[in-house]
Amino acid sequence: MNIELSQKQSLNIVMTPDLRQAINLLQYSTLGLAQFIKEQALENPFIELEEEVPEVNFSEASQTYRHKSRSNTNNEQQINLVDHISTNKDLSLSEYLLEQIRWLDITPRQLTVLRYLILNLDANGYLTLTCEDIALHLKEEEQFIHKCIHILHRLEPIGVGARTLKECLILQAEELFPQEGFIVPIISHYLDLLGERKWQQIAGELNISLNEVENVFTLIQSLNPKPGSAFISANTPYIIPDIIIEKRMAGYTISMNDTYLPKIYFNKQYNDLKSKNHETEKFLSKQEQKYNWLIKSIEQRRLTILKIMDVIVKKQVHFLEYGYEALKPMTLKEIADELGIHESTVSRATNNKFIHTPIGTFELRTLFTSKLEQNNGSDISSMKIKILLKQIIEKENKRKPYSDQKIVQFLKDKQGISVSRRTIAKYRDELNILPSSKRKLII
Known part of the structure; x- marks a missing residue:
């Protein structure tokens, strides 16, 4: 065995703390990002925050602000971002x-x-x-x-x-x-x-x-198996949309719901301390770099999400008009390939995100569905098949309910959709629909 020293040149991606931060920011929801910014402000003297808590009615195009405060790490007011939404006066x-x-x-x-x-x-x-x-x-x-x-x-x-x-x-x-x-x-x-x-x-x-x-x-x-379900919960989760899609004369506009994000300012008063000594200068320089990287990462997150949403909206125009029944099959890979980015980037950008549209608020990931081929060669989304499946079962004779195989045949004959019995059983389970033997009124 010979031991020798040699040089080798190679390219490797190093997961630096800054790169990890940029990736994490992409997958944050709006409220998650707001919390992250506040945490950074507690650690970084250069970050000064101005918070505006909006009273937003997403069913209308109006936005008003009821509180405004400017704060830094020494005087930060704690504000509940969603406390103004709940106006339900019922008791828990x-x-x-x-x-x-x-x-x-x-x-x-x-x-x-x-x-x-x-x-x-x-x-x-x-x-x-x-x-x-x-x-x-x-x-x-x-x-x-x-x-x-x-x-x-x-x-x-x-x-x-x-x-x-x-x-x-x-x-x-x-x-x-x-x-x-x-x-x-x-x-x-x-x-x-x-x-x-x-x-x-x-x-x-x-x-x-x-x-x-x-x-x-x-x-x-006729009995209620969950007698407490009719009451409000003290821990009721409220959905804050991350992306807002609005219909205009020229088409649809896409915007980030940044009203829940604090505005970030650079606190210049600490610049004068850089000349105090070497350690102070080193610390403040590092914090200034973190400030700049935070601003850059937030902007990159915004641009990436908007770029992805632009492609999604163009693909799902019919969904924005008619809802899930008109949802087209769409995968993360298709969006990634069209934009020339990695599929994991699309996954992070669409995870934990909600979109507000003219027809309601939806979890963004539900717009991604697998595709099945119809007899005419065109594709249909799995969501569309689930909707058809639910409609078929709702209209069936409850004394002679359709078996999964009969539903397969019905979809093939009436809709031109070829699907396996196993797929129908899978979708029925996902919809919490019982098999035909348990849907029958009398055996």
């Missing part, structure tokens, strides 16, 4: 229940437990803690906890405080349909068979008619 589920127990004739001890139960309900109104856990935490007897849960079950909405789906439905059935003698037994022991449409088995075991089983099925469908 916990507020609604706490208001009810104020008027109950109960002991302070019961009131304490009820408050604890209410504040531990999930968003659907279910109690996820066990009696044992509650009793242990509150240092109470389990029997007393059971009594308090029973009080909770008497509150509105009916079914709140249930531990299971069966209990939730039984609470509602007992309150709403007390004369229907078979509904509680069917919920208690035959709910799975009912969902599988095995009604003859239920009728045989309970010695009742198929019509009675069907009637119970109809009544159960």
